[in-house]
Amino acid sequence: MNTPKLTLVPLLLATMITLAHATPNSAPKAPSFADDPAAIEFARDLETRHGFNADELINQFAQTRPNATVLKLIKPPASPLQRSWERYRPRFLNDRRIDRGTRFWQENAAQLAKASAVYGVPEEIIVAIIGVETEYGRNTGGFGVFEALSTLAFNYPRRAEFFRTELEQFLLLARENKLDPMAVKGSFAGAIGIPQFMPGSQRRYAVDFDGDQRVDLASSVDDAIGSVGRFLEQHGWQAGQPIAVPATTSGTPEAELIQAGIRPSLKVADLAGKGITANIDPQATAALIDLVSPGRETEYWLGFENFYVITRYNRSSFYAMSVFQLGEEIRNRMCARQSTTTENRARYCRV
Numbered sequence: 001m002n003t004p005k006l007t008l009v010p011l012l013l014a015t016m017i018t019l020a021h022a023t024p025n026s027a028p029k030a031p032s033f034a035d036d037p038a039a040i041e042f043a044r045d046l047e048t049r050h051g052f053n054a055d056e057l058i059n060q061f062a063q064t065r066p067n068a069t070v071l072k073l074i075k076p077p078a079s080p081l082q083r084s085w086e087r088y089r090p091r092f093l094n095d096r097r098i099d100r101g102t103r104f105w106q107e108n109a110a111q112l113a114k115a116s117a118v119y120g121v122p123e124e125i126i127v128a129i130i131g132v133e134t135e136y137g138r139n140t141g142g143f144g145v146f147e148a149l150s151t152l153a154f155n156y157p158r159r160a161e162f163f164r165t166e167l168e169q170f171l172l173l174a175r176e177n178k179l180d181p182m183a184v185k186g187s188f189a190g191a192i193g194i195p196q197f198m199p200g201s202q203r204r205y206a207v208d209f210d211g212d213q214r215v216d217l218a219s220s221v222d223d224a225i226g227s228v229g230r231f232l233e234q235h236g237w238q239a240g241q242p243i244a245v246p247a248t249t250s251g252t253p254e255a256e257l258i259q260a261g262i263r264p265s266l267k268v269a270d271l272a273g274k275g276i277t278a279n280i281d282p283q284a285t286a287a288l289i290d291l292v293s294p295g296r297e298t299e300y301w302l303g304f305e306n307f308y309v310i311t312r313y314n315r316s317s318f319y320a321m322s323v324f325q326l327g328e329e330i331r332n333r334m335c336a337r338q339s340t341t342t343e344n345r346a347r348y349c350r351v
């Protein structure tokens, strides 16, 4: 005779839920994306072009609302902080990140050597990128990627086109890898996993490097290592070529040399004629990199093609310089720790 009671439970629950939602004093909730005509149009478009089920997508949009934190984090600050290399550098160039980098290298030595051989990218650069991105897989982001990308695709007009493409790439990625799009976590901007690839980059550049027939950047360190190597190789990494060298200047360099940008376009010999010198082949082509800190003398470097390639990961000379210098520090520490055999010296030490 308990049966009627049992059937009542779901009904009661349903009533309670309905009442909870109907409470007049509860804070008004933002409408879901299912109320946004742009999201509906997006769903229909994906049905047409990629054979998604639009109703299913709209149902997922109905469960998702704009995330205010995402919008806060993506926006450039109202009064931008002055660029400061002095402040930026220690975020990544610190003892803990260097130490954890050497451990990461030791623990993944075989896969790093393999990735370096296959893609021509130095091991310490792969280690340093993973170190800067997520501190070697420790901070991969706790935002729902579907929610974050939907927020940026439909509530951030400035870059709506970019994020709609990434949302589309994400849904394709989830389908290909049989992932529940509602369950994938990442950064506020939708970057995923140990190397923080945007979905489009993951589909284009990521590789299965541990041989289990699937690309898993969230939990396979091997896949992350191979994918970073391949990303840099595909963006034009030049094996064995320099990344950056410090430059000496006499006086302040002409503004147009900095404005020439981060892509190498200046002949080293011509720069020497303008008082900017560095220990490098005068026939080389470089970019003039300025590492500015308020109240301090600017540090100048020459950045080469490989420096530019690192900025494909993140378009900032501070970022690329942090990756480069973190990599150097990690290699130096590897050398200091492993120099007992000739073989190790040859592998980890310079000269």
Ligand SMILES: [Ca+2]
Pocket: 207, 208, 209, 210, 211, 212, 213, 214, 215, 216, 220, 223
């Ligand atoms: Ca794999």
